[in-house]
Amino acid sequence: MNVPRTFGTIADFFAERFPISKLNFRSMVQKKEVPIHRLSWAYYLGGLALFFLGVQLVTGLMLLFYYEPTVSDAHASVEYISQHVEGGALVRNIHSWGSSCMIFCVLVHMITAFAMKAFEKPREITWISGVALLFLVFGFGFTGYLLPWNQIAVNATKVGLQSIEEVGNYLPGALAEIPTRIKETIQGEATVGQATLSRFYALHVVILPLGLLSILGLHLLSIQIHGMSQGVDRPTGRTERFFPMFILKDFSLWGVVFLGFFVVALCLPFEAFFAYPLFAPYDALGSTPDGIKPEWYFFFIYYPLELLPFWLVVGLTMVVKVVLFIAPWIFRGTSRKTLRAIAVGGALYMVVMTIFGQQIYEIFKGGHS
Amino acid sequence: MKIGVALRSCVVVSALFAVMQGEVSARSEFQVFSQANSGRGVDCAMCHAHPNGPEGLKPGQIGSLNAQELKLLGLARTAFEPGSSVENPILNDFGNRIVFELGKRTFLELRAQPELLGSLLSADSDLDHDGIPDATEFLQGTHPLSSQHGAPGALFLHNLGEQWFPIVMLAVATALGLYGLRHLLIWFSILTDQWSAESSSSEGD
Known part of the structure; x- marks a missing residue:
């Protein structure tokens, strides 16, 4: 292998993605134009995801002042926030709704970006960093779910961690040990306990935010350098200035969404959708209440795991993950019409599994999952 | 092993521990009715101090009571x-x-017809002040003592009525904030355009 030549190729790749000549205010803001076409609405989804990330950071910081990451006090501290801290119930409710809204926006943003071929050269790094951000927000969801230390939190986490260990059954030789080691590392002790809570807490409030902010910086920089993708196969030729027109519309949307979101968070407690025994403090010696499930945004993988062979679902998931990361190269020559069809299929699957997953499960297996 | 099997094994182990502790929760007729009527999971915490019911040594259970509480x-x-x-x-x-409302005698008689409990309780009593009467919460399988828990639609409408003033204030603040931000951004845009024009004309000179 010609090492200097390989390094040269890599350097050229990055030089093309981050050209020095474009790293200035004039190019990244003043001269930036946003295409106008029938899918232009999708350009606002990334901004909305960013808005909800801001909401999560602010409310998460507020919750940190009162939350106690110990198995003896975690649930009591969450109850204290909800019942005795001025505005605590609202802040906690905003954080609960905000996590779902952020993940929803990130998912729709990714699907529409795929449909618009936003990963096309020179936007590969924008896409890859976006996929990494998607997995990071899933990580936020998974780690944050445990923190209230209630029945649904601990039992759902146990099931999730158990699934990691199961992967080992399908790996050959020494590789079979790796998932168990991963599970033990995450769990920190024989079962989900104080070590697990401490690790999830550290991941949720320090490690994942640091990772997210750094990758988000790269993602935003890349977007500003290359601008929005053309989005459709036949551009209309019409554009609008990014600054101030697009930004103004973006902020106006944030304002409207903030208002609607605030009203929902103020008037509709997130917990109202669940059976109340699920929010009782976790009791290792008590009975496990019915209805233990992951958050809705994991249903697309939870129900298939319940219905289909484990190896099949895990295998397909791995394939989808790899395809997502290398989509810019796999779909380089694919038309946007075809990409739209794939995106619609993917979105349809997610919607059906999220809304009708339980009914589908009952049809094939009978009873409750 | 699949998730369902893992979950079931969790349940079995937990139940085993509960039996060893002598804390098998009494699934009363009322609890069974509320759960069947609402389709929501319900436990003893709807009426009892401890979610596992009265039997046991934990706080709120008979075994934990002091002399005063036993009295x-x-x-x-x-x-x-x-x-x-x-x-x-x-x-x-x-x-x-x-x-208090029914007396213990009537309550015990209702065990044969738990569906009547909802209609016999006063429709005015709303202990958690969430706008949903306790009797309705019993029928809907939601917690009558938690203002954060209730039928989502009813809870939303009640809270909307209660919180209209902060919502109106927030709407006004958001509108004014956006108005100010809009003018600030337009001003900044004009300013940066002027700077650009000046710098390109000075480069031309």
């Missing part, structure tokens, strides 16, 4: 007629309210 328990067990102000330490406020 109260004894008094509460004789409250057969309606209107007796009882503070049974193994019941929560809703449980005590049922005994």
